[in-house]
Amino acid sequence: MKIPRLLQAILVLGGVYGGFVLVFDVILEQVIPSSLLNMYMFFVVAGTYMVFTFSEESTEQIVSPIKALVEDPSKKMLRNVVFVLLPLFFGWFTYQQIKPSFEAPLELRTIHPAPPAAVKVFGKRYNLLTLENPFRKFEKEDPEKFASLVREGGDVYVKNCQYCHGDKLDGQGPYAQGLSPVPLNFQDVGTIAQLQEGYLFWRIATGGPGLPKEATPWLSAMPVWEDFLTEDEIWKVILFLYDYTGYQPRSWEHE
Amino acid sequence: MVLLFGLLFVPPEVAGLDLIGLDGGVAFAAEDAATEAAAQADVASPYQPAPQLTEKDYPTFLGFNGRIFVWIAAQLHLWFAAFVLAVPIFVFIIEAIGMKTRDKRYDDMAYEFIKVSLTAYSLTAIVGGLTLLGLLVFYPHVMTYMTSIFKESMIFYALIFFAESACLYVYYYGWHWLQGPFKKWVHLTIGLLLNAVGTLLMLLANSWLTFMMSPAGVDAGGVFNGEIWDAMHNFLWNPINLHRFVANIAYGGSIIGAYAAYKFLSARTPQEKAHYDWMGYNANFVAIAGLLPLPFAGYYLVAEIYAYSQQMGITLMGGIFAWLFIIQAVLIGTLFLSANYYLWCGLGRSEGGVRYYKYMKYLAVVIVAAFLVWFTPHTLVLSNEELKALGGPYHKYLGPLGIMPAKNTAVNIMILMTYLSFLYYRRANKIAVVTWVKAGNAAQIALFVMACANIFFLGIYHGYFTNTVYKVAASIPQVLTTLLVIVIATVIDSMIYKNAKEVAPQRWGRVPPRSQYALFLLAVSFTWLMGLMGYIRSGIRQHWHVVDVFRDNSPDAFTPSLGYATNVISVATILFMAMVIFVFWLAQISGQKSETPGFWKEPGQ
Numbered sequence: 001m002k003i004p005r006l007l008q009a010i011l012v013l014g015g016v017y018g019g020f021v022l023v024f025d026v027i028l029e030q031v032i033p034s035s036l037l038n039m040y041m042f043f044v045v046a047g048t049y050m051v052f053t054f055s056e057e058s059t060e061q062i063v064s065p066i067k068a069l070v071e072d073p074s075k076k077m078l079r080n081v082v083f084v085l086l087p088l089f090f091g092w093f094t095y096q097q098i099k100p101s102f103e104a105p106l107e108l109r110t111i112h113p114a115p116p117a118a119v120k121v122f123g124k125r126y127n128l129l130t131l132e133n134p135f136r137k138f139e140k141e142d143p144e145k146f147a148s149l150v151r152e153g154g155d156v157y158v159k160n161c162q163y164c165h166g167d168k169l170d171g172q173g174p175y176a177q178g179l180s181p182v183p184l185n186f187q188d189v190g191t192i193a194q195l196q197e198g199y200l201f202w203r204i205a206t207g208g209p210g211l212p213k214e215a216t217p218w219l220s221a222m223p224v225w226e227d228f229l230t231e232d233e234i235w236k237v238i239l240f241l242y243d244y245t246g247y248q249p250r251s252w253e254h255e
Numbered sequence: 256m257v258l259l260f261g262l263l264f265v266p267p268e269v270a271g272l273d274l275i276g277l278d279g280g281v282a283f284a285a286e287d288a289a290t291e292a293a294a295q296a297d298v299a300s301p302y303q304p305a306p307q308l309t310e311k312d313y314p315t316f317l318g319f320n321g322r323i324f325v326w327i328a329a330q331l332h333l334w335f336a337a338f339v340l341a342v343p344i345f346v347f348i349i350e351a352i353g354m355k356t357r358d359k360r361y362d363d364m365a366y367e368f369i370k371v372s373l374t375a376y377s378l379t380a381i382v383g384g385l386t387l388l389g390l391l392v393f394y395p396h397v398m399t400y401m402t403s404i405f406k407e408s409m410i411f412y413a414l415i416f417f418a419e420s421a422c423l424y425v426y427y428y429g430w431h432w433l434q435g436p437f438k439k440w441v442h443l444t445i446g447l448l449l450n451a452v453g454t455l456l457m458l459l460a461n462s463w464l465t466f467m468m469s470p471a472g473v474d475a476g477g478v479f480n481g482e483i484w485d486a487m488h489n490f491l492w493n494p495i496n497l498h499r500f501v502a503n504i505a506y507g508g509s510i511i512g513a514y515a516a517y518k519f520l521s522a523r524t525p526q527e528k529a530h531y532d533w534m535g536y537n538a539n540f541v542a543i544a545g546l547l548p549l550p551f552a553g554y555y556l557v558a559e560i561y562a563y564s565q566q567m568g569i570t571l572m573g574g575i576f577a578w579l580f581i582i583q584a585v586l587i588g589t590l591f592l593s594a595n596y597y598l599w600c601g602l603g604r605s606e607g608g609v610r611y612y613k614y615m616k617y618l619a620v621v622i623v624a625a626f627l628v629w630f631t632p633h634t635l636v637l638s639n640e641e642l643k644a645l646g647g648p649y650h651k652y653l654g655p656l657g658i659m660p661a662k663n664t665a666v667n668i669m670i671l672m673t674y675l676s677f678l679y680y681r682r683a684n685k686i687a688v689v690t691w692v693k694a695g696n697a698a699q700i701a702l703f704v705m706a707c708a709n710i711f712f713l714g715i716y717h718g719y720f721t722n723t724v725y726k727v728a729a730s731i732p733q734v735l736t737t738l739l740v741i742v743i744a745t746v747i748d749s750m751i752y753k754n755a756k757e758v759a760p761q762r763w764g765r766v767p768p769r770s771q772y773a774l775f776l777l778a779v780s781f782t783w784l785m786g787l788m789g790y791i792r793s794g795i796r797q798h799w800h801v802v803d804v805f806r807d808n809s810p811d812a813f814t815p816s817l818g819y820a821t822n823v824i825s826v827a828t829i830l831f832m833a834m835v836i837f838v839f840w841l842a843q844i845s846g847q848k849s850e851t852p853g854f855w856k857e858p859g860q
Contacts, residue, residue: 035636054602055603115566188649
């Protein structure tokens with residue numbers, strides 16, 4: 001038996017929606033954010049509409065059952081049911097949307113704001129546009145020295161950072177659950193892998209309070225490490241972060 | 256001298272001026288600039304350093320918000336200017352095609368295009384004047400400074416503007432007069448001249464606004480070195496030139512497409528319907544042709560902005576403006592979707608198209624999937640519950656879709672699929688007669704498969720398994736793959752379909768009205784998109800009139816919230832659309848005659 005076009009369209013939409021929920025929420029165990037799912041579905045609906053209406057015949061098949069429902073005298077019973085259910089559905093939907101909730105409002109947080117052109121820490125002024133890690137050069141020149149620097153950086157990390165950023169650098173340290181925004185996951189392709197070392201230096205030295213005011217509230221727990229570490233220690237821990245995760249810092253010159 | 260002047264948007268600025276949190280950065284730059292400027296002044300340059308303004312230096316007037324005034328006027332001006340610069344480009348091409356093929360329909364269509372743009376031309380000048388006056392009234396010091404540097408090019412601009420008007424009027428009013436073997440050549444030459452002059456105007460105006468973004472030819476204090484070419488040929492000039500040139504063509508096509516749709520929907524006779532359907536198709540073709548390379552031009556521009564200043568780059572793509580890029584992605588996707596939908600609807604023009612109906616759903620799946628990747632944000636909007644459930648602001652599987660390599664891959668695939676829609680459309684009414692059809696088709700399929708594989712490989716391997724240098728670099732071979740496939744497939748296709756048999760006639764006018772709404776959607780999305788992107792381009796200057804040189808200290812110098820900015824742009828879009836409908840309506844009534852028997856005296860009575 002051939003499934004009617006209208007039903008086909010509804011099945012496609014339901015299937016895609018269910019598919020997203022199934023794949024992300026159940027199989028991969030990483031929920032799909034509802035804001036994103038709504039956006040996805042909006043365009044899936046658009047795409048489905050396009051496929052089902054680009055030809056006259058298909059449009060006719062989609063539209064005729066709807067027309068019949070409204071106009072056909074023999075469908076009176078069904079019509080009455082639909083005309084009662086539909087407004088109720090929209091009423092319920094609207095109610096769900098506007099009913100007060102105890103959720104804190106959504107926040108559009110800019111995780112990587114633009115850095116200032118220069119920053120003043122350790123009593124010095126650093127130009128962030130050109131700032132480089134003074135130890136980076138040893139990676140090629142003196143690999144042994146480099147390895148020991150990385151090791152020292154590792155010590156700094158274990159002593160200071162892993163409580164929040166986790167011993168696997170995945171942002172899952174013992175304190176992480178209690179913080180919002182949560183400590184960042186350095187293993188993710190979206191954090192340090194995208195940044196220059198100068199940017200990290202700025203973020204580590206000045207911590208949460210050093211963030212610009214350009215975005216909404218910043219309640220970051222990231223400490224101001226300028227107060228606790230030396231300049232060299234910061235550069236070393238940066239070496240460690242990249243070394244452990246296997247990422248290269250962002251740079252613009254080809255090597 | 257008003258055309259395009261409006262491109263000098265007035266910058267939004269960061270509230271409270273404390274952009275940098277710590278007392279570093281920009282404030283330093285400004286201090287340095289001031290001291291250096293003072294030192295420079297002794298050297299007796301005829302040029303002044305950039306003025307250091309206070310709130311009082313920005314006149315207020317009857318409670319008008321100067322910034323919004325200039326913003327909207329400039330935006331309207333830009334839209335109209337883009338339209339009137341673009342139309343002559345493809346009118347020229349269409350006219351040339353008509354001359355070559357001796358098919359008069361092309362000539363008529365070209366004439367109708369230019370007719371629409373003529374009314375728009377005077378509106379361009381009017382809103383340009385409004386922009387200029389707005390700038391003079393609300394930002395006199397900015398204008399003084401800019402004129403002190405660009406005075407020659409501004410006068411030149413005014414003169415060229417005259418030349419452009421002259422060319423346009425001769426081109427339009429002389430259309431029917433300059434017909435025939437020799438005269439047509441003269442006419443085409445005037446068309447070429449018109450385009451040359453128009454492009455020159457755009458280049459000049461672009462140099463002013465790119466100077467404000469990436470100043471050159473001035474020292475840190477803003478003292479001009481006297482070499483106008485240095486100031487014009489600044490870092491971002493050519494990237495913007497390229498981007499605007501391509502975008503204008505796509506934009507002009509989309510507006511003309513909307514015009515054709517408007518005429519199609521109001522047409523009474525089948526002949527009229529056929530004519531406007533054909534016109535809409537051609538306009539859409541121009542729009543898509545311009546649209547396909549646009550993401551690449553945009554990518555080049557952004558890469559250059561990063562190269563000029565990482566700070567500006569991050570403000571643009573990672574900072575507050577990043578959210579607008581999500582809206583941008585959605586709108587660009589909408590452009591692609593409506594363009595494809597229009598092509599698919601067009602399959603129905605010929606009975607032969609039915610053969611290909613079944614493939615469209617696969618194209619749709621790929622295009623929609625690519626589109627979803629294309630607009631997946633890097634930073635997700637999460638409810639607190641979701642944040643907890645994910646254990647962080649990043650999503651393990653969706654997060655990686657948020658960075659550039661994924662987007663580049665998606666957009667290349669989207670472009671290839673759109674092109675494929677077009678290939679199907681071209682074949683709708685034809686059957687190939689050459690003996691090697693099978694081999695030719697196989698070659699094309701192989702080409703597409705290989706291209707997709709290559710794009711995926713580059714995107715995934717270089718995007719996620721190498722460092723950032725290659726991430727950026729990988730986008731170039733991706734683009735080249737796409738372009739190469741388009742060229743080769745076009746060549747193969749035109750060879751296969753050489754002297755092809757027609758299976759069923761192409762019946763112009765036989766498209767559903769829905770397809771025409773796709774054309775409207777295209778024009779509106781384009782307009783809105785340009786408004787948003789223009790705002791971003793200008794907004795990344797933040798609290799500077801001229802970046803790092805001339806500070807904006809007006810009370811309005813803050814970076815507006817997303818809602819505020821999108822509202823202003825939406826209002827401007829509605830205004831523009833209303834004006835465009837007015838232009839369409841004028842073109843409509845100019846062709847109408849009312850019979851009024853008995854109103855006028857009969858001659859001789």
